[in-house]
Each structure stands twice: as C-alpha cells, then as structure tokens.
Amino acid sequence: MQYVTAHPDGILAVDAGYCRDGLAAIHLVIHHGQAAIIDTGTNASVPRVLAALAAAGVEPANVAWVMLTHIHLDHAGGAGSLMCALPNAKLVVHPRGVRHMVDPTRLWEATSAVYGAEQTFAMYGRLAPVAEERIVPATDGLELEMGTRRFTIIDTPGHARHHICIWDHTASAFFTGDTFGLSYRELDVDGRPFVFPSCTPTQFDPDALHASIDRMMSFGPQAMYLTHYSRVTDVERLAGDLHRLIDTQVAVAQAARGDGVARHVEILAGLEQIVREEAERQGWTLAEDDYMEVLRLDLELNAQGLGVWLDACREQALTV
Template sequence: MPAFPYLQDLGHGITAIDTGFVRERFDAAYLVVDQGRAAYVDTGTNDALPRLLGALDAQGLSREAVDFVIVTHVHLDHAGAAGALMEQLPNARLVAHPRGAPHMVDPSALVLGASGVYGAEQVARTYGDVRPVAAERVLTTHDGMTLLLGGRALDFIDTPGHARHHHCIWDERSRGWFSGDTFGISYPEFVTPRGRYLLPTTTPVQFDPEALKASVARLLERAPQCMYITHYGRVGDVPALARQLCEQVDEMVALARSLASAPERHAQLAAALACLYRERLRAQGSLLDDAEIGRLLATDVDLNAQGLAVWLEREARAAGQP
C-alpha cells in the first residue's frame, strides 16, 4: 500500500488530496507546486488537516514552502479547514473572494448559516471548531486578478451562480480550471460507457441559474482541457460536460417551478430530482442500481431541493408575489 493512499498525482505539479469528508473520493483539495513553492486550492474540513499536511510531506516540502491557501468559496466543505491549516503555515496568505473573505476572518455567521441548513449539532459534529484567520493574512481577489506561484500564473475570475462568493482559478500550465462547485459535481462512481456523468449543485442559499450558466460560458472561453472539481477530481471532455450541466440546470428549474405550489414541495421536488438524475445516468449506460445511485446522491438531492426552494422564494419576492 502506498504511504499516502489519499493522494493522486495529476501531473503538471498538481496533486489531488482526498480529504476523507463524508466518504472516500467525495471531497478533494488540491496542492499545486511550482519551483518549490506551493498553494492549496480548497481544504475540506478540519478532519482533513493531517492529509493536507501529508501532501507536503509526500513531496518533501516544508510548511514554510506554502505561499497561498486558496478557497474557491467559503462553504465549509471547501473552506472549513482553512483557519486550522493557516495556523500551520507561517508564510501563507489566505486567498478568498471579497464576499467570502470576511467570513474567513470571523466565521461565526458562516457557522450560523450552515447550522440553518444542517442543524447546529450536525455542524458542530461535522465541522468542529472553525478557526478564524487573521485579517492581515487574507488576500481578496478581483475579476481578472493573477497570482504568481513560483513561475506559474494563476488567474481568477468571478463565477457566481452556485454562490455569490465564488471564484474559479485558471492554471495555464495544465489548461484547467479549479472550479469548486461552479462546474458541478461528478463522483468517480459516475463513469459510464458514454463518459462521466455530472450534475449541478444548487446548495442553499445563493443559487442563480442564469448566473451559473453565464459563469460556465466564461470558463469555456479559454478552451480548457480539464476541470479540477471539488466533488470529485479532474474531469475532461469539458464541452460535453458543460452541455450536460446547463441542460440539467434548465430541467431542475422547470421541475422547481412546476412544483412551486405543491403541498409537500420539498419531498416532491427531491423525488423528481432523484428521478431526473437516475434517468440521466441510465441514458449514459450506467450499470449502478437504483439503491446505489440513491446512496451516492442522497445528500445532494436533499440540498439541491432546498436550494431550489430558496431560489423559488427569492424569485417570487422579486415578482412581488406573497
């Protein structure tokens, strides 16, 4: 067995780190190394800290070699360990979207918001003590900004749709985007005879379908060869996956609107989403049975239904409806 079984070398100085959150191969962080300098992209939760530091050890890098801890957005499965990790890295700066950066300095509102979705006990059990980051160590990004890591340029663009505090990071060396949740989710179990199956994530509370599709269009402008997604890993065949993603955004919005006045909207919408994803997988030739698909997507179905409900209510308020 390899010494670091949770690491995957993706080439171009990029290592995928399985953070171990929820289950194996569910949640990835990335370590990017160039000319002996290192940056993390996303961190997982506090439980991932040994694996995050182990990725440095595997390459013989010191804690002092890390220049940046970059979070694509501040949802806790992406940024929960950022504060604890920064405490181990004396030279690093935390890099965050300007809408998300204040929540890294004072995570109390972030934890409160997650508690509203998952419940306070579940948040405490899952995420532990979310550590703050000193304000002077936080670097906020702007659309079109470039950071230099060693001799490697990392470009940032604003990518709302999943969350308003989301940016994506372009790596010219590998011609790939670190896309967080903007380019959806695709677990390794969803490799099918017709390629990878990918679906949008509409986690509450800032889903915006038109903004999301516009963000995906911006990602495609650079003709990427791959996407480094948090859930999970590197995916190729980007144009086909982008079509799949945007088609499903439209289908999910249509389902939500059709059930807007349903008496048990959440349950009905969750069931409709589960059916949509199963049918999509079947159309691609997946051999997973219904029980396994349900197990893999249970959390995503529930959260997507919640996020669509929040979006419906926001749309109704904008239209002046009670």
C-alpha cells in the same frame, strides 16, 4: 498515500475524508518546491494536507497560497486551522468572504441553519479565524504567481455569490469548486464522466451559473478540477450536460406546487426522476439504490436550494 492521487502538471488531489471517500478533493499544485492549495476541506482534513505536502517534499513555510473557491464549509471549514500551520501562506478568498474568514461566527450560524448545530459541529468542528493581514481579496482578474507558475482568478457566481474559479496557466485547467458541478468517479462509465449541477442553498442563481460556465469555457480548458470530485476532461460535452441539467432542475422546481415540506418532497422526487433518466442516458451499471446513494446528499441539498431560489423569485416578483 491511498488518499492522494497524482494528476498531470504537478497537481495532487487529496481526499478530504469528508463524509465518505471520493466525495471532496483538496487540490495541491506543486511547483519547484513550493505549493498552492485550492480549498481546504474541514478541520479534520488538515492532517492529510500536511502529510501530502511532506510526501511531496514541500515544507509548510513554502506554501505560497491557500485559495478558497468559496466559503461553504466543505471547501473552507479547515482554512483557519490550516493557515496556522503554514506561516508564509496568504489566504485568497472572494471579497464577500473576507469578513467571514476573519470572524467565522456568521458562517457557522448560516451552516447550522441548514444542517443543525449538532451536526454542523460533528462535521466541521470549531472554525478558527484568519488574521485579516494574511488575506488577499480575490477580485475578478486577479493574477497570482508562484515562481513561474501563474494563476488567474475569475468571479463565478451562480452556485454562490462568493464563488471564484482559478485558472492554472500551466495546466490549461480550472479549479472549479462547485461551479462546474459534481462528478463522482463511481458514476464513470469506461472512463466517461457524468456531471450534475450543484444548486445548494442559499444563493443558487441559474442565469448566473449558465454565464459562469460559459465564461470558463471561453478559456479553452483542457481539464476541470472539481472539488466533488477532482479531474475531468471532455469538458465541452460536460458543459453542455450542465447547461441542460440546470434547466431541467429549474423546470422541476417551477412545476412544483404548494409550499414547505410538500413542495420539497415534490422537488426531490423530480430530481430523483432526472437521475433515473440520466442513468439510462449514461449507461450506468449500478443498481438504482446504489447510484441514488452516491447522489443522496446532493439531491437533498439541491431540492433545498431550488426551494430557496423559488421563494426569492416570488419575493422579487412581489416587489416589482
């Protein structure tokens, strides 16, 4: 299958088919005829996941866990539909996300506030609910088993307050959702990945994100599996780059003047300048128009998220 990539330790990356190839990965952990799924993509991704399971020789009834790193719809939009096809699976989601999986109405409304209702429906379709008795709240430190395979859940706020990361003891690797940033294969140079923080609306918290990255690194991971996009190694270097680029983006936001559209435009221009500087630092051979196109959606969302964070900081200062 062209949209499935095999990685070590029985891990498969399934391209979610979200917006473009290579943007979002759904990860399958295959172990002795069973499977765990990390993130689900959208409703449109479900047939790909089921086909990948079949190709790996896993029956739908033998999927033990569907784990959501967080409930943003590019990660969780297909959860309800996928769970309908997996009769014995349990859905693992941050405690803050449980009610939104049971009744996705507010999740839909929040996403529509960012993208607009028409675009939200086009991107994600209708969200199916999940019965509460099939949901396991992913409390910090929760241990999950799949035969002899073990996973540990850790709470990782910063990108969102409802974010978890999943430690795979066999692979010595984390499934990181958006906490360990974004790393697209088009921007690799001789196999050397580039990583960029995700500061999307509406719960970006730089201090919490720094702390979550440090906590993950304390496990000594050999690899990270990012939703955007899949496996990276050289994690010590990448963690350092993430810390640096979080601070750089925050500085751009803090230097912006005014409010509303003018401030957003200024922040976005500052983020684009960061990317130009990174292009030189990383040695990219892509033309500027090409690498900006790879990061276009993320830069726009980061600019929005930084604006929301600035407003929250101002409101907090006024109430002290």
